[in-house]
Structures are given as C-alpha cells and as structure tokens.
Amino acid sequence: MQxxxxxxxxxxxxxxxxxxxxxxxxxxxxxxxxxxPMPHTTxxxxxxxxxxxxxxxxxxxxxxxxxxxxxxxxxPAAEANGSTSTEVAxxxxxxxxxxxxxxxxxxxxxxxxxxxxxxxxxxxLKERGDLIRDYFMTKAVxxxxxxxxxxxxxxxxxxxxxxxxxxxxxxxxxxxxxxIEEPLRVYIKLSKxxxxxxxxxxxxxxxxxxxxxxxxxxxANQDTGGFHCGAVEIFAGQNANVTYxxxxxxxxxxxxxxxxxxxxxxxxxxxxxxxTFGARLSKLNQAVVLEGNGAHxxxxxxxxxxxxxxxxxSTAQEHLSPHTTSxxxxxxxxxDRSQTAWGGNIYVYPDANYTDAYQKNDNLLLSERAxxxxxxxxxxxxxxxxxxxxxxxxxxxxxxxxxxxxxxxxYDLAEKLIVDGFFEPVMERIPMDAVRQEMQEFVSxxxxx
Amino acid sequence: xxxxxxxxxxxxxxxxxxxxxxxxxxVKQGEVHAxxxxxxxxxxxxxxxxMGHPSYEIDSGEVIFNGVDVLELEPNxxxxxxxxxxxxxPTAIPGVSMANFLRSAVSAVRAKxxxxxxxxxxxxxxxxxVELREKMAQLDMDEAFARRYxxxxxxxxxxxxxEILQLAMLEPKIAVLDETDSGLDIDAVRIVGESVSSxxxxxxxVLIITHYPRLLDYIRPQFVHILLDGRIVESGGYxxxxxxxxxxxxxxxxxxxxxxxxxxxxxxx
Ligand SMILES: Nc1ncnc2c1ncn2[C@@H]1O[C@H](COP(=O)(O)OP(=O)(O)O)[C@@H](O)[C@H]1O
Ligand SMILES: [Mg+2]
Numbered sequence: 001m002q003x004x005x006x007x008x009x010x011x012x013x014x015x016x017x018x019x020x021x022x023x024x025x026x027x028x029x030x031x032x033x034x035x036x037p038m039p040h041t042t043x044x045x046x047x048x049x050x051x052x053x054x055x056x057x058x059x060x061x062x063x064x065x066x067x068x069x070x071x072x073x074x075x076p077a078a079e080a081n082g083s084t085s086t087e088v089a090x091x092x093x094x095x096x097x098x099x100x101x102x103x104x105x106x107x108x109x110x111x112x113x114x115x116x117x118x119x120x121x122x123x124x125l126k127e128r129g130d131l132i133r134d135y136f137m138t139k140a141v142x143x144x145x146x147x148x149x150x151x152x153x154x155x156x157x158x159x160x161x162x163x164x165x166x167x168x169x170x171x172x173x174x175x176x177x178x179x180i181e182e183p184l185r186v187y188i189k190l191s192k193x194x195x196x197x198x199x200x201x202x203x204x205x206x207x208x209x210x211x212x213x214x215x216x217x218x219x220a221n222q223d224t225g226g227f228h229c230g231a232v233e234i235f236a237g238q239n240a241n242v243t244y245x246x247x248x249x250x251x252x253x254x255x256x257x258x259x260x261x262x263x264x265x266x267x268x269x270x271x272x273x274x275x276t277f278g279a280r281l282s283k284l285n286q287a288v289v290l291e292g293n294g295a296h297x298x299x300x301x302x303x304x305x306x307x308x309x310x311x312x313x314s315t316a317q318e319h320l321s322p323h324t325t326s327x328x329x330x331x332x333x334x335x336d337r338s339q340t341a342w343g344g345n346i347y348v349y350p351d352a353n354y355t356d357a358y359q360k361n362d363n364l365l366l367s368e369r370a371x372x373x374x375x376x377x378x379x380x381x382x383x384x385x386x387x388x389x390x391x392x393x394x395x396x397x398x399x400x401x402x403x404x405x406x407x408x409x410x411y412d413l414a415e416k417l418i419v420d421g422f423f424e425p426v427m428e429r430i431p432m433d434a435v436r437q438e439m440q441e442f443v444s445x446x447x448x449x
Numbered sequence: 450x451x452x453x454x455x456x457x458x459x460x461x462x463x464x465x466x467x468x469x470x471x472x473x474x475x476v477k478q479g480e481v482h483a484x485x486x487x488x489x490x491x492x493x494x495x496x497x498x499x500m501g502h503p504s505y506e507i508d509s510g511e512v513i514f515n516g517v518d519v520l521e522l523e524p525n526x527x528x529x530x531x532x533x534x535x536x537x538x539p540t541a542i543p544g545v546s547m548a549n550f551l552r553s554a555v556s557a558v559r560a561k562x563x564x565x566x567x568x569x570x571x572x573x574x575x576x577x578x579v580e581l582r583e584k585m586a587q588l589d590m591d592e593a594f595a596r597r598y599x600x601x602x603x604x605x606x607x608x609x610x611x612e613i614l615q616l617a618m619l620e621p622k623i624a625v626l627d628e629t630d631s632g633l634d635i636d637a638v639r640i641v642g643e644s645v646s647s648x649x650x651x652x653x654x655v656l657i658i659t660h661y662p663r664l665l666d667y668i669r670p671q672f673v674h675i676l677l678d679g680r681i682v683e684s685g686g687y688x689x690x691x692x693x694x695x696x697x698x699x700x701x702x703x704x705x706x707x708x709x710x711x712x713x714x715x716x717x718x
C-alpha cells in the first residue's frame with residue numbers, strides 16, 4: 001500500500017495503463033491543481049461560509065497520509081471473477097466499490113441484452129473509451145466550471161484535484177428508448193483508515209430512456225478517517241426520465257468534497273435526491289442545467305447534522321431555454337454544535353422565457369449551539385418568468401413540544417415526531433419506499449445518539 | 450376512592466407579571482365545573498399552568514392530583530396521571546399526521562410504566578385503527594381527518610373537534626376545556642357540546658372554561674366559578690350563569706371593586 005502525496009509522479013503512475021487522452025487530461029488537471037491555492041474564504045465567495053482554516057489545515061495535515069488510490073491494488077480481475085458480496089442482493093444491477101476499488105458489478109442479463117452498459121469507470125475506459133472520452137469532464141463538471149452565460153468562472157481546487165487523481169466510480173449508459181423501472185444500486189465504501197475515494201460517476205440516459213439509481217456513500221466503520229473528492233455528471237437526453245438518489249453517510253471523520261452537475265435536454269425530467277448524514281466536513285456543489293425546452297428538474301435535499309459536523313451546499317438552477325421548470329426543496333435538521341450553510345441560485349438566461357423556478361431551504365435547530373446559514377438568490381435575465389424562493393431557520397418550537405407532551409408524549413418522542421414531520425414534505429416526494437425507510441432509519445439513529 | 454384535582458392558593462406569573470393571584474378549586478372525578486371570566490382574566494394562564502407549560506411560572510401554591518404533587522411533574526407525566534387540557538388555540542404541527550400522533554399519545558398514556566425517555570411500545574395498528582374509527586364516528590368526523598397533519602390548516606371547528614377526539618381517545622380522569630366553544634358557529638357548538646356531554650360520567654371530571662354560557666346548555670355544571678383579575682370572586686351553582694347572561698360581568702366587578710382591564714371582548718357569532 002502506498003502513500004499518495006498527490007504528486008505528478010503519482011498522476012503518471014495512475015495513468016500508466018490508461019489511454020493517452022486520459023493521461024493528458026489528468027496532467028492538464030494536475031497543472032491547474034498545482035497552480036491553485038486551497039480555497040480561501042476571503043477570495044472565493046463560494047467558500048465564504050466554510051471556515052478556510054479548517055479546510056486548509058486539514059489539507060496540510062492529511063494529504064501526505066492519505067492512502068488507497070490503490071494503484072498497486074487495483075485488479076480489474078477481481079471485478080471480473082465477481083468477488084460476490086453477500087450483503088448485496090443482485091436485482092437489476094449492483095455495483096460495489098471499496099476504497100476506490102471495484103469489488104462487484106452485476107447487471108441482469110435482460111438489461112445486458114438491451115445494450116445497457118453499467119461498469120466501473122476504469123473498466124469502461126478499456127471497453128467504451130470513446131463514450132467516456134466524449135462525456136468525461138467535458139460537458140457537465142469541467143475544470144473551468146463556467147456558467148453558460150459566462151458571467152461567472154471559477155476554478156475549483158477540488159475539481160482540479162479530482163481531474164488529476166480520480167480513481168473509481170462508474171458509468172451507466174442507457175440506450176435510446178430503454179426504460180428501467182427498478183432501481184440500480186451502488187455502494188461506494190471507505191473501509192480503511194486515511195483512505196480516499198475519488199469516484200467519478202457518469203450517468204448517461206439517452207433519448208426516451210428511464211433510469212433510477214440509488215447510491216450509498218458509506219464507511220465500513222465509525223472511526224476511520226477518510227477523504228472523498230468526487231464528481232457526478234448526469235445527462236438526461238431528450239424526453240428521458242432520470243432519478244438519482246445519493247445517500248451520503250460516511251462516518252464523522254471523513255472529509256467530503258464533491259462537484260455534481262446535471263444537463264437536462266428537451267422535455268427530459270430529473271428527480272435528484274441528496275441525503276446527507278455523514279462527514280466531518282462536506283462541501284457540495286450541485287447544479288442542474290435546464291438546457292432544452294420543457295426540461296424539468298426536481299431537487300430534494302434532506303440533511304441531519306450533529307456533533308461538530310459542517311455541511312456547506314451550493315446549488316444552481318440554470319435555466320437556459322423556455323418553458324423549463326425547476327423545483328428545489330432542501331430541509332436540514334441540526335443538532336449539537338453542527339453547522340449548515342446553503343447558498344442557492346436560480347439563473348434565468350435571456351432566452352429562457354416561461355421559466356418556472358422554485359427554491360426553498362428550511363432549517364430546524366435542535367440545539368442553541370447549532371448554526372444554519374441560508375442564502376437564496378435569483379439572477380433573472382428573461383422577462384416572462386416565475387421564480388419563487390424562500391429560506392427559514394429556527395429553533396424547535398416550544399409550543400409544539402408542549403402540545404405533544406401535554407398528550408403524554410415524552411420529550412424525546414415529541415422531538416422525533418416534530419423532526420419526522422419537518423422532513424415529511426421531502427420524504428413524501430421521494431418515489432421509493434425502500435429509500436424513505438433507509439432515510440428514516442438514519443434520522444432515528446441521529447436522534448438517538 | 451374517586452380522584453380529585455385540588456388547587457390551593459395558586460399563584461402563576463407570565464413574563465414577570467402575576468396573572469393568577471391565589472386561586473382555589475377542587476374538581477372531583479364525575480363533577481362538572483364551569484370557570485367563567487372575561488377575556489384577560491387569566492383563564493388560559495391557569496389552564497397552561499396546570500398542564501405545565503414552561504412559559505407559565507408557578508410562584509406558589511399547590512396542585513394535587515390523586516394525591517400526587519402535579520407541579521413536580523413534566524407535562525407528559527401529568528397526562529399519564531389522567532390530566533387533560535383541550536387547548537383554546539391548538540398548535541399546528543405540519544408533517545405529523547393526526548393518526549400517527551394519536552397512536553403515539555395513546556400508547557404513551559397507556560404504557561404500563563413511566564419509563565421516561567425510553568422507547569414507548571406502540572399499540573398494535575389494527576387495534577388502534579378500530580378504536581380511532583369508532584371514536585371518530587361518534588364525533589361525526591370524516592375518516593380522512595386521521596390522515597391530515599395535526600391542526601395544520603384546520604378550520605376553527607375542526608381544531609376544536611380534534612381536541613375532543615383526543616379527549617375521547619386518551620380517556621383522562623380530569624379534563625380542562627379551555628374555551629372549546631369559542632369561535633364556533635351554533636351547529637359546531639352543539640356537536641362539541643353533545644360530544645363532551647357524552648363523555649362526561651363518573652370516570653371523568655371536567656373544568657369547562659368559557660366566557661359565554663352557550664356550551665353549558667349541553668353540559669350543565671354543578672359548580673360555577675367566576676374569575677376576575679386572577680382570583681375566584683364568586684362560586685355557586687348553575688344559577689350564576691343565568692345571572693351573568695342577564696347582567697354581564699359589570700355588577701360583579703363593581704361588587705368586588707375591580708376595574709375593567711380594557712381588553713377587547715371577543716365578538717360572538
Ligand atoms: N404567553 C403569554 N405571554 C405574555 N402575556 C401573556 C401570555 N399568556 C397570557 N398573558 C397575559 O396574561 C393575562 C391573562 O391572559 P389569559 O390567561 O390568556 O386570559 P384569558 O384566557 O382569561 O382570556 C393577559 O393580560 C395576557 O396578556
Ligand atoms: Mg383564554
């Protein structure tokens with residue numbers, strides 16, 4: 001097992017069996033990464049609410065100890081002979097990855113026959129090089145995350161780091177007209193201390209297709225430190241229907257950085273659910289680009305932080321075309337000394353008349369020492385639009401607690417009912433019972449600790 | 450032996466102002482008492498104080514229920530002993546369904562031991578549903594009501610009926626009804642009045658707080674108390690309500706030398 005250090009040598013090492021174009025992209029990302037400082041709150045507005053000292057200090061302390069890019073470890077063979085993971089039931093499709101290494105991939109013969117492609121990204125590089133070359137960090141999450149209008153351009157250090165050192169992740173490609181109703185399941189895990197996960201996710205749904213993906217980001221145990229620097233790129237082709245659920249429950253020692261972006265074509269629909277329970281610190285950039293006429297995105301967020309967890313989420317709803325709709329609802333519950341920051345922006349570009357955009361962030365604080373920052377924003381350049389936004393943050397309501405207690409319900413149960421009720425508007429819009437149940441369990445266990 | 454709620458020389462203040470200034474009432478199981486008084490006289494303050502709302506400070510006095518010092522207990526423990534308050538202004542709790550809430554409440558109140566914060570074993574769903582359906586039918590409530598969020602977007606009448614449904618489900622020994630008749634039209638008062646009167650019996654004592662005697666047409670109290678400026682100034686039988694209806698509070702104020710507090714009286718529909 002080797003220590004990484006995020007050097008150029010290391011890039012070369014990772015890239016040695018990869019196509020030349022990928023090696024070039026890695027090196028380009030590396031030189032950008034080298035030229036960029038760690039994000040600074042005073043210089044970069046998007047980091048304003050995430051204490052820079054923490055991130056910088058973390059980076060100084062930890063980068064040399066991070067392990068597990070697993071250059072030595074990576075055996076595509078292990079994947080091929082299917083080291084079957086018994087805890088995972090193979091339904092339509094399953095992918096398991098541990099510490100950056102694919103462990104198990106399964107896709108039902110039925111879906112294989114329909115030319116659905118579901119594989120670890122490293123495997124895909126060999127098997128579907130052209131497809132990956134086309135989509136990988138070229139259209140959604142790019143080194144230069146530039147809003148389409150060109151009015152904001154920011155380099156994200158962690159995106160550059162990811163571009164240079166990415167390892168692991170998967171691709172799902174669904175051909176035109178193939179509709180998969182049953183969810184595919186993905187388990188991305190960190191198991192050993194100070195290991196890193198730099199997964200890259202590519203979801204490509206062609207015209208008229210349908211997919212449902214449920215992805216878990218989990219730690220195998222409660223006290224091993226770790227690092228996640230990931231990217232998710234989603235493409236919903238014309239009239240496609242994509243549901244992507246990501247449940248992040250790393251343990252409280254993991255530092256989590258992610259850039260995620262979806263591009264939605266004409267009349268396509270995306271339902272994107274992001275549930276956050278884990279990580280010591282999490283910085284998530286999430287954007288939907290409503291590119292074609294009639295594109296629709298629903299963004300649902302549910303987070304429960306405790307102890308000293310810090311969760312910073314920036315969202316963007318970018319409306320490029322007429323008759324596009326987006327609807328964002330993020331609800332956070334905060335315990336102990338935890339903190340959340342949410343900055344959301346709706347951008348409506350000049351052509352995007354008849355846009356209907358909505359965003360709302362609500363925070364329920366269960367402790368006087370918890371802190372929530374919430375900052376909705378609008379930038380509208382079209383004339384015929386409907387945009388609504390709102391944000392709230394408040395302590396648990398003493399009158400609600402009293403009302404429930406006056407009916408015999410003890411404090412803890414009253415609190416639980418109120419928290420469950422607070423999450424309900426998000427939960428009721430999650431289209432899968434199994435997912436709702438899993439989330440409910442995380443919520444309950446957060447309340448109990 | 451029947452249970453009794455005994456209130457002795459109770460003083461309650463809110464935000465540093467003394468509102469209840471030495472009050473005595475004893476309500477026994479099976480008895481119906483009415484507490485009447487104009488707006489602002491402290492009726493709700495008494496109700497909240499009895500149930501243990503954290504904003505209502507008990508300065509002195511005693512509240513004994515069934516031999517237990519109630520003032521030492523958390524609100525949920527008071528409920529478990531058999532004390533119930535129908536709120537004048539029930540609190541809305543969005544996202545929590547009426548059914549889910551009631552099942553938790555009924556399970557908590559009926560649980561064998563008060564094991565504090567430990568998990569309460571929920572009563573079986575089937576059993577609960579049967580009971581809920583039956584009680585809702587008695588109150589002439591639509592079944593869809595159970596799926597709605599607690600008091601969220603309820604009309605005035607729906608809120609009051611929901612309070613009575615809770616009373617029926619929790620089967621307390623002593624219930625305080627805080628203006629359960631206010632804000633209701635004549636029909637709603639009748640429905641609420643008839644349902645409460647159907648619940649009254651040897652197992653239940655009630656303290657009906659009201660400033661209009663309408664509800665008392667349906668549930669006739671044996672004892673009537675008049676609260677003015679934080680004290681009970683008159684106690685008597687049903688005839689007191691007739692006196693009030695005929696002459697209002699002014700003669701009583703005059704008799705006891707109490708100035709009108711200047712609060713606007715609620716308008717009657
Ligand atoms: N939560 C509260 N905060 C501040 N003042 C209160 C509160 N509750 C009651 N009061 C005050 O106490 C007095 C009595 O109010 P209340 O008990 O509601 O009277 P009633 O129910 O008889 O109309 C009023 O002057 C009212 O303003
Ligand atoms: Mg009142």
